[in-house]
Amino acid sequence: MNLYDIIGPVMVGPSSSHTAGAVRIGYISGKLLDEPVKSAKILLYGSFLATGTGHGTRKALVAGLLGMKPDDTRIPDSLSIAKEQGISIIFGEAQMKEAHPNSAELILQGVSGKTLEIVGESLGGSRINIARIDGIATNFSGDYPTLVVHNLDQPGHVTEVTSMLAHKSVNIATMQLYRNSRGGEAVMVLECDQEIPRDSIKWLEHLEGIQKVTYLSLL
Amino acid sequence: MEMLYHSVRDIVSLSEKYQIPMWQVIMKKDMEERQVTKEETFETMHHMYLSMKQADQEYDKDLVSASKLAGGDGGKIHVYNKAGKNLMGDYASLVMEKAIKMGESNACMKRIVAAPTAGSCGVIPAVFLSYQELFDVAEDKMVEALFLCAGIGEVIAENACIAGASGGCQAEIGSASAMAAAGLAYLQGGDNDMIVNAMTLALKNMLGLTCDPVCGLVEVPCIKRNSAGAVNAVASAQLSLAGIKSAIPADEVIDSMRRIGNDMPKCLKETGEGGLAVTQTAQRLRAYQGLADGEKNTTF
Numbered sequence: 001m002n003l004y005d006i007i008g009p010v011m012v013g014p015s016s017s018h019t020a021g022a023v024r025i026g027y028i029s030g031k032l033l034d035e036p037v038k039s040a041k042i043l044l045y046g047s048f049l050a051t052g053t054g055h056g057t058r059k060a061l062v063a064g065l066l067g068m069k070p071d072d073t074r075i076p077d078s079l080s081i082a083k084e085q086g087i088s089i090i091f092g093e094a095q096m097k098e099a100h101p102n103s104a105e106l107i108l109q110g111v112s113g114k115t116l117e118i119v120g121e122s123l124g125g126s127r128i129n130i131a132r133i134d135g136i137a138t139n140f141s142g143d144y145p146t147l148v149v150h151n152l153d154q155p156g157h158v159t160e161v162t163s164m165l166a167h168k169s170v171n172i173a174t175m176q177l178y179r180n181s182r183g184g185e186a187v188m189v190l191e192c193d194q195e196i197p198r199d200s201i202k203w204l205e206h207l208e209g210i211q212k213v214t215y216l217s218l219l
Numbered sequence: 220m221e222m223l224y225h226s227v228r229d230i231v232s233l234s235e236k237y238q239i240p241m242w243q244v245i246m247k248k249d250m251e252e253r254q255v256t257k258e259e260t261f262e263t264m265h266h267m268y269l270s271m272k273q274a275d276q277e278y279d280k281d282l283v284s285a286s287k288l289a290g291g292d293g294g295k296i297h298v299y300n301k302a303g304k305n306l307m308g309d310y311a312s313l314v315m316e317k318a319i320k321m322g323e324s325n326a327c328m329k330r331i332v333a334a335p336t337a338g339s340c341g342v343i344p345a346v347f348l349s350y351q352e353l354f355d356v357a358e359d360k361m362v363e364a365l366f367l368c369a370g371i372g373e374v375i376a377e378n379a380c381i382a383g384a385s386g387g388c389q390a391e392i393g394s395a396s397a398m399a400a401a402g403l404a405y406l407q408g409g410d411n412d413m414i415v416n417a418m419t420l421a422l423k424n425m426l427g428l429t430c431d432p433v434c435g436l437v438e439v440p441c442i443k444r445n446s447a448g449a450v451n452a453v454a455s456a457q458l459s460l461a462g463i464k465s466a467i468p469a470d471e472v473i474d475s476m477r478r479i480g481n482d483m484p485k486c487l488k489e490t491g492e493g494g495l496a497v498t499q500t501a502q503r504l505r506a507y508q509g510l511a512d513g514e515k516n517t518t519f
């Protein structure tokens with residue numbers, strides 16, 4: 001926490017968790033999709049669902065998806081802006097068990113047909129956590145350039161990724177590994193201190209056993 | 220790091236040791252911590268102040284929040300004050316007015332500055348902007364005072380908390396009020412003791428305040444509490460400048476706030492399960508909270 005977490009941030013109200021945090025979840029999700037959104041199913045859970053209308057949570061999530069940041073004064077108009085841009089948005093209730101009380105599930109499709117499913121949690125004071133990507137548990141804040149790699153659970157993939165990063169002089173801040181079952185699908189999440197070059201990400205995508213590469217660039 | 224502090228006492232000691240004002244201790248710590256220049260952090264803080272000003276100017280008395288529970292009260296108090304019927308002096312009356320306006324702007328999805336939180340965003344701007352309007356103070360001085368607020372807030376956040384969900388409303392409106400009181404005492408020419416004492420009195424008056432918002436929204440009682448917290452800051456600064464001392468020192472009051480927050484039942488910490496949130500009226504209001512246009516849920 002620094003001085004400007006105390007005086008600040010500048011944000012559109014009314015709530016740092018239910019509004020500003022929701023914008024951040026939408027924003028990071030849009031960045032992870034990495035192309036303009038064509039359609040979004042947005043499912044709310046817990047307190048997001050119960051008090052979302054009064055807090056503008058739905059508008060905030062959509063605003064974030066459109067690339068707005070928490071201080072963007074267009075947030076209250078995001079639903080009509082999305083409509084003008086021809087983006088289809090459907091809201092609903094999330095069926096989740098024991099999720100964080102301020103959670104949203106975003107099921108996104110981009111203009112090229114690319115899809116992405118994200119569960120984001122708003123932790124308070126506009127900090128967020130991306131808790132799930134395409135059905136597999138994750139855990140990252142979106143404060144760093146973040147690489148998410150879905151791969152088959154087999155030896156060698158971690159080395160491929162980390163040696164590529166070393167080669168590009170990208171330092172790893174945190175690294176997490178998850179899998180749904182032995183030999184099944186695995187995910188690695190790497191938060192980095194530097195941005196990863198685009199062509200290195202393309203290169204990763206074509207490796208055998210790598211199923212999907214998602215990258216959060218802060219640029 | 221030279222400018223490391225973990226308590227109000229630490230800030231005062233560093234100020235005495237280096238013979239610099241407390242706000243400079245706070246600014247220098249930020250420079251060391253984030254590796255920024257004096258100009259950079261001063262400009263960032265100034266940006267916060269300008270954003271508060273802009274938010275104040277953009278208040279719209281005709282706006283109503285999505286829940287329809289908030290809006291328009293800033294206009295009412297403005298008219299009343301302008302009619303010269305104010306019971307309090309011009310300064311405190313303007314403080315009240317601006318606090319209500321900012322709280323309403325927040326509820327109506329306008330852009331505000333969280334200070335320290337969105338729910339308590341009206342307290343510090345009300346005290347500061349009214350002061351600058353009525354007493355014609357240089358902008359730099361206002362920014363210096365804002366550093367002071369931020370440093371006090373940092374210490375409270377470290378030793379207690381600034382979120383209603385963890386410590387009740389004493390942590391939000393209470394902290395904001397304490398921060399504002401410190402800043403105001405500085406603006407009025409108070410020395411370190413008076414600044415610290417103003418902060419202490421303000422926080423002490425707010426101990427035990429619960430967080431029980433109706434329908435879980437940052438509206439009732441939050442908006443009016445911003446005016447209470449702001450006026451409390453003015454009163455506390457005035458008492459302190461008159462030489463009246465808090466019997467309990469600053470850091471012990473902050474510790475008390477943490478303990479009280481921990482002892483406070485969960486139902487009074489932003490869960491909507493106690494206090495005002497479970498009144499008959501609140502339950503009736505909750506039943507009316509439908510979805511706004513364009514927000515219809517689809518069932519899958």
Ligand code: SF4
Pocket residue numbers: 338339382383384387388389391392429430431432436437438439440441444489
């Ligand atoms: S009642 Fe709760 S939500 Fe409202 S201002 Fe106080 S702490 Fe914030």
